[in-house]
Amino acid sequence: AIAIAIAIAIAKQTKTKKSQSQRRIGNMRRSSSRQRKGGTDDHSEQSKIFELGGTAASKNLYERYKDSDAGDDASSSYDGAPSSSSKGRKDAGPLVLRARRMWHAVWHNRRNRHLLLGLLTLLALTIEISRRRTAAGSPAKKKKRPSFMRKRWNPCPDTMYAWERHDHEPRYGDVCRAKGREKQKFQCPDGCKATGGEAPFCVNVDAGEETKKTNGEAGGPCRVRNPAAPAEYRCDYGGVCIHAVGTPREQFRGDGRFHTSDCDNTCGDGRKGDLTGWVHIAKMCTSDMDCSLSGVCNDDGKCDCDPWAEGVDCSYLKFTPVDRSRLGYLHEKHSSWGGSVVRGKAGGYRMYVSENACEDGGARCGWKDRETMTRSRISLATSSNVDGPYERSEGGSDIEGRNPSVHVSPKTGDWHLYSEPGPKGGSSQRMISKDEGASWEHPTTVSPRKNPGPLLKEDGSTVLFYAAEGLDLPPPTCSNHGISVTQCPADVDEQCKSPSDDNPVFGHAGDDPHVFRDHRGNHHMLFNALPYRCQPKFEGGGHAWSEDGGATWSTPRVGAFDSTVKFTDGTEMRCERRERPQMIVGEDGRPVAMVSAVSGCPEGLGGLEMNDSGRFYKGGDDSFTLVQKMGAAV
Numbered sequence: 001a002i003a004i005a006i007a008i009a010i011a012k013q014t015k016t017k018k019s020q021s022q023r024r025i026g027n028m029r030r031s032s033s034r035q036r037k038g039g040t041d042d043h044s045e046q047s048k049i050f051e052l053g054g055t056a057a058s059k060n061l062y063e064r065y066k067d068s069d070a071g072d073d074a075s076s077s078y079d080g081a082p083s084s085s086s087k088g089r090k091d092a093g094p095l096v097l098r099a100r101r102m103w104h105a106v107w108h109n110r111r112n113r114h115l116l117l118g119l120l121t122l123l124a125l126t127i128e129i130s131r132r133r134t135a136a137g138s139p140a141k142k143k144k145r146p147s148f149m150r151k152r153w154n155p156c157p158d159t160m161y162a163w164e165r166h167d168h169e170p171r172y173g174d175v176c177r178a179k180g181r182e183k184q185k186f187q188c189p190d191g192c193k194a195t196g197g198e199a200p201f202c203v204n205v206d207a208g209e210e211t212k213k214t215n216g217e218a219g220g221p222c223r224v225r226n227p228a229a230p231a232e233y234r235c236d237y238g239g240v241c242i243h244a245v246g247t248p249r250e251q252f253r254g255d256g257r258f259h260t261s262d263c264d265n266t267c268g269d270g271r272k273g274d275l276t277g278w279v280h281i282a283k284m285c286t287s288d289m290d291c292s293l294s295g296v297c298n299d300d301g302k303c304d305c306d307p308w309a310e311g312v313d314c315s316y317l318k319f320t321p322v323d324r325s326r327l328g329y330l331h332e333k334h335s336s337w338g339g340s341v342v343r344g345k346a347g348g349y350r351m352y353v354s355e356n357a358c359e360d361g362g363a364r365c366g367w368k369d370r371e372t373m374t375r376s377r378i379s380l381a382t383s384s385n386v387d388g389p390y391e392r393s394e395g396g397s398d399i400e401g402r403n404p405s406v407h408v409s410p411k412t413g414d415w416h417l418y419s420e421p422g423p424k425g426g427s428s429q430r431m432i433s434k435d436e437g438a439s440w441e442h443p444t445t446v447s448p449r450k451n452p453g454p455l456l457k458e459d460g461s462t463v464l465f466y467a468a469e470g471l472d473l474p475p476p477t478c479s480n481h482g483i484s485v486t487q488c489p490a491d492v493d494e495q496c497k498s499p500s501d502d503n504p505v506f507g508h509a510g511d512d513p514h515v516f517r518d519h520r521g522n523h524h525m526l527f528n529a530l531p532y533r534c535q536p537k538f539e540g541g542g543h544a545w546s547e548d549g550g551a552t553w554s555t556p557r558v559g560a561f562d563s564t565v566k567f568t569d570g571t572e573m574r575c576e577r578r579e580r581p582q583m584i585v586g587e588d589g590r591p592v593a594m595v596s597a598v599s600g601c602p603e604g605l606g607g608l609e610m611n612d613s614g615r616f617y618k619g620g621d622d623s624f625t626l627v628q629k630m631g632a633a634v
Helices: 001-036 043-051 054-071 085-105 110-138
Strands: 159-163 175-178 190-192 202-204 234-235 240-245 294-299 301-306 334-345 348-360 374-383 399-408 415-421 426-434 442-449 451-458 464-470 484-488 513-519 522-530 543-544 564-566 573-574 577-585 591-599 623-629
Touching: 043 426, 085 573, 159 543, 301 464, 334 399, 334 577, 348 399, 348 623, 415 451, 442 464, 442 484, 451 513, 451 522, 464 513
Parallel strands: 334 623
Antiparallel strands: 159 175, 190 202, 234 240, 294 301, 334 348, 334 591, 348 374, 374 399, 399 415, 415 426, 426 442, 451 464, 464 484, 513 522, 522 543, 564 573, 577 591, 591 623
């Protein structure tokens, strides 16, 4: 600012001097004109002055030039001393004289003068900025290249193709998709080869560890490795390798440490006790809490797990292989996304399933379209076996809503159906049936929170667990979605308390809560531990336990169940997602089977003769409701 003020002052002063100089030049021109009219021929001298710029300073400069030229021919004085003009010329030298001429030519020209002042001002500002940055101790920031000048890394051999990632889709590999109108064309990225037009379309080529350009095993789905990309994966504290960076950034707290989706197999095996504190410290359990309340701590300091649990600390769920002819609920026309099963007094199992009613009414449309292309509804399906197959009850009336959870009241024996109303949900409603589902009362909104997981108490009250968003969970975390809780009074006509703050019941991300009580009176929560943007979701099953009726909860076990399903014929399948867990508990309080929603499974789930419902599954984004028996269940 000071430099600019000085420059303005100099410019004003220069302008004043210039006006005075112009008046003098006018007088000189008029005098010259009178001399020419009077016969005096001094025109040549005046013209030289005007050639030098016509200013008073130019006249003085011309006089010095003339004296200097005259001094060249002048002889020395009687005492041998050089003349004054010759002395000044010799002292100054030709370079100084040339500099003087250049200075006068610049300074006495308005345009050049203003340009010089601007440059000096800019120099002063640059020096001042540099001084302040140095005083603050922060070096000058390096200027980034514009985004349009940055070269984007592209593993595709042809620049007309763009890299298309399929990181967490086991059915497909990364491909290079053609740009523009020919998007159906593709080629394999560098380091991968084609499979002849069949899934996964591109597979890894084993080029050795030194020059390997892909992640994963040779022959597996192509997974391109960007050599300049930062580490993208880290170990979740539950022992699961998850994606650690992404968009938006606040959803992925914690920097990545590994480049591969298996975290170089360094996360540990929870089933062997790698993630259990007492296994490493005390070497023996001291209470049933050390056994996840899914077993008992014996006299030898080891956990004796219940039939439905496994692992050193009994925190993992144990399943029996699935019969391909009994997949749960897989309808010919309608996709589904989880359900809740209750057993009637007369026998048989009734499933209230979240079904996607496709618009055309004749094609399965998958779970991703339930928000836009379908109408979500709760339908009834029945089966004589706990694991199905469940047949849709066409005569029953469907309920508009989603995410059903059915429970029998321990006080009245009535059936309470909690769900989210409408196709998009957003709150929790309750319906009560006094005749085991034959008829239902009008739904009542009980909470503005969504994704209800009720726990019905003996006094008629309800503890309502629900999914909350925007929670401040302790880092590192892959999502700000968590599980909170509120209380509902015994009076069914009153709403549940609406908490001012959605305080999480534990510090891990979560969604889809389901709470059940076991035969010892302990409570267990199953939930989706990798919700929202958390990737990959293969090991997203969460399990937490409580010994005080759900008031406090343990640190959850992440990966308590995964998306891999084993079959009775010795084969297995791996789906991309397995969510909405709900446990079917027997009359003795022991878990019998788990209901869950699955998607991203391979096609052809039916038996060898393809006469069962598995033949209807389309694969990809298509979804269905799986019922899998627990260990030692009959």
